[in-house]
Amino acid sequence: MKNKITKLLENALNVSVQKGQLPEVSLPYMEVEAPANPEHGDYAANAALILAAQAKQNPRKIAQIIQENLLDTGSIIEKTQIAGPGFINFFIKDDVWQQALKNIDEQKEKYGFINYGGGKKVQVEFVSANPTGPLHIGHARGAVVGDVITNLLTTAGYRISKEYYINDAGNQMNNLGKSVLLRYRELNGEKIEFPVTCYRGDYIKDIAGDIIKKEGDKYLKSNEEETIRYFTRVAGKSILEEIKVDLRDFGVVFDEYFSEKELYKESGVTRLLDELQTQGFVYSDGETLWFKTTDFGDEKDRVVIRKNGEPTYFAADIAYHQNKFARGFEMIIDIWGADHHGYMPRMWAGIQALGYEKEALKIILVQLVNLLRDGVPAAMSTRSGEFVTLREVLDEVGRDAARYNFLMRRSDSHLDFDLELAKKQSSENPVYYVQYAHARICSILKMAQERGIAIPVYTDTDLSVLNEPEEKTMIKMLVSYPETINGAAKSLEPHRIPFYLNELAGVFHSYYNKNKVISENDQLTGARLFLIKTIRIVLQNALKILGVSAPEKM
């Protein structure tokens, strides 16, 4: 609908210029939006205001010229008016709205799918926690944001692949193996000192216990280095499996798991460094190898090969991103914890050195979750083993409520997650507000069926009887749903969907309390049943993007 208005305006503008009523102007982009005040029409355009400076004319006069040259080819406009400093307000004909409702009913679960992405191949990498411990609540936020962004982009017409980068190389993993060995010795009766660098969670003991059950105490006497390597492998695998299960139960399923270790095995890192060398982006100071990230705006150069001859994490990460592009993705989205923000310039430097545009890599920062218990900050540390796991949140708060909680806020805003509060408020959580609206609609439709009232189809429903203000508001909201998808996808801001849903549910609840859907008036009943059917379609489609269920009964 918005697009149609924009087209009309563009045409009118061209005509005005051709007629010589307006000087040659370039229009940056005009805005067509639904004004807050219904007196200002269904849509309002600020074109004349933007043009005023360029055309050096009174904005109201420009608006008048545009208005005179509007050619309503599709016959959708009831009337237009010029208001305020020079807004052009559009009033849409009723039957156009009715036609739009029919369209929703026909498209059903396809409604809201748009072609904004044009089938572009996009990869989204998220969570990517190293498998040294179970996922905790901090990872949960990134997981949901990533998952919903992929759903959103799929709806907006992109071809998406979801990927988890497994940081299974490096010191942290070595510490994991060491930690298991220490617990292994302890369980075999040795007295041990636990260093601060090691992981203390109970899951380490469980893994050590499993090894004893299967293989006994034979590793007490074997070569320590080899044992640590073996224990690292066993523990990493077991923890990763657990992570996958937790994620699946949280509604997050990846298309690919990409191992850092594999990257080394197939010498992807070496190849990358060679390539950078040939391009002249690296230099040696005799002991270490540096990458000239400052050539691309980073504040200092970065080490890629350490004094001890091993590549840095950064080196592997560039190789990984090169690999992503090599797989044919046109756009790459990384979702990181906000504490990694200082890492952005060097990552962009990396891909630019490889010849890719900076814009091809989008990085979304998700602020860390500040975990509270009854208002008191709770310590969060994988190493010390003091943390609230994703599993606990799932069990205590529930999947729908937990997901919705994370999705309601902009990803880059700080978030306090109070466990006790989340549990206590669970019945007043906004997610239930939306789900309840859905359940109510289902209940009405069921009632209609029980009373033998046919669920209406468009052809024999006269929608012109829908004249309540809430009815008009809801119809407009339903029609604007694809625009919400578009905006959220364009800006990569999933929180817009819950806000849209809350508003739609709000109008519906208010409407429900004022009006009966099923009444003596057959014609009105039919029209209203049709309307709530389309509301249900939009609620279902939007909740599906969020990965939140749409219950029929509550």
Next chain:
RNA sequence: GCGCCUGUAGCUCAGUUGGAUAGAGCAACGGACUUCUAAUCCGUGGGCCGAGAGUUCGAAUCCCUCCAGGCGCACCA
């Protein structure tokens, strides 16, 4: 010290990329179940949009300077 993020109602946050009179939820107070589900609705109060200057027809939104909080500033990941 340098960089990034945040500052909007008592609390938690939106604000359609510069638009018309700044919104919602919680909390407080007062009302609504003989009804298609009261996990709902209706009403009331609540604001120097952190502060100051600037840009223009128009600023919560953009520029600059401060203030406060968070996070970074590794040959860790």
